Amino acid sequence: MKIDILTLFPEMFTGFLNESIIKRAIEKKAVEINIIDFREYSLLNHHQVDDTPYGGGSGMVLMCEPVVRCLDAIKTPDSLVILTCPQGKVYNEKKAHELKKYKHLIIICGHYEGYDERIREFVDLEISLGDFILTGGEIPAMAITDSIVRLLPGVIKEDSWEYDSFTNNLLDYPTFTKPADFRGLKVPEVLLSGDHKKIAEYRKNEQIKRTKERRPDLLEGENGKDN
Numbered sequence: 001m002k003i004d005i006l007t008l009f010p011e012m013f014t015g016f017l018n019e020s021i022i023k024r025a026i027e028k029k030a031v032e033i034n035i036i037d038f039r040e041y042s043l044l045n046h047h048q049v050d051d052t053p054y055g056g057g058s059g060m061v062l063m064c065e066p067v068v069r070c071l072d073a074i075k076t077p078d079s080l081v082i083l084t085c086p087q088g089k090v091y092n093e094k095k096a097h098e099l100k101k102y103k104h105l106i107i108i109c110g111h112y113e114g115y116d117e118r119i120r121e122f123v124d125l126e127i128s129l130g131d132f133i134l135t136g137g138e139i140p141a142m143a144i145t146d147s148i149v150r151l152l153p154g155v156i157k158e159d160s161w162e163y164d165s166f167t168n169n170l171l172d173y174p175t176f177t178k179p180a181d182f183r184g185l186k187v188p189e190v191l192l193s194g195d196h197k198k199i200a201e202y203r204k205n206e207q208i209k210r211t212k213e214r215r216p217d218l219l220e221g222e223n224g225k226d227n
């Protein structure tokens with residue numbers, strides 16, 4: 001898979017691409033990630049990319065031209081173009097599983113007051129990270145990329161995301177590590193029993209109990225992978 005991220009602030013991605021699982025995924029060639037400064041596609045003096053809003057009001061609006069010229073240069077018939085936008089559909093694990101199937105994703109990061117409305121004619125999908133406003137689309141682009149890359153073959157063991165929260169409409173089961181007794185807080189006996197059938201049953205029951213308590217909406221099939 002190839003992911004191209006269009007941004008005005010490429011340096012924000014330095015740590016993201018050079019640490020931990022994402023770094024290893026790139027090294028293993030499970031994914032190619034390109035950070036593209038779309039300012040370079042501006043035809044205006046000083047590579048201007050934004051201007052004041054028609055009709056007045058505060059803040060600067062990103063112009064269509066540099067973003068669309070950049071898309072013209074990199075888009076192929078295999079590309080899916082994603083706009084990061086608080087007005088888009090709220091992102092979830094189900095969407096990550098859908099997006100991992102594409103060969104080429106292009107993610108556009110807005111900034112300032114957002115985009116000229118006409119940008120919407122040039123994108124396939126608008127994704128929001130949630131009902132809050134960030135200063136730019138870089139953190140959403142990293143979140144979307146991270147959530148997809150960990151699902152790509154060979155990046156992490158499949159059984160480590162199989163029971164992750166939201167996969168199959170359930171939250172994850174509780175996990176424990178050593179010591180078995182921490183300040184009087186004991187690990188459930190069943191996990192020390194070595195009986196794999198009983199452990200699997202316990203975990204499944206805990207997943208259902210936890211989901212009912214904390215996120216009953218998942219059991220109604222609104223946000224999980226398989227609805």
Ligand SMILES: C[S@@+](CC[C@H](N)C(=O)[O-])C[C@H]1O[C@@H](n2cnc3c(N)ncnc32)[C@H](O)[C@@H]1O
Nearest residue numbers: 084085086110111113114128129133134136137
């Ligand atoms: C300050 S925001 C613009 C918000 C816009 N004026 C509005 O109210 O809809 C600037 C950019 O940050 C990104 N952004 C901010 N919040 C976001 C969110 N919750 N999800 C996805 N992207 C977001 C988008 O790329 C957006 O264009």
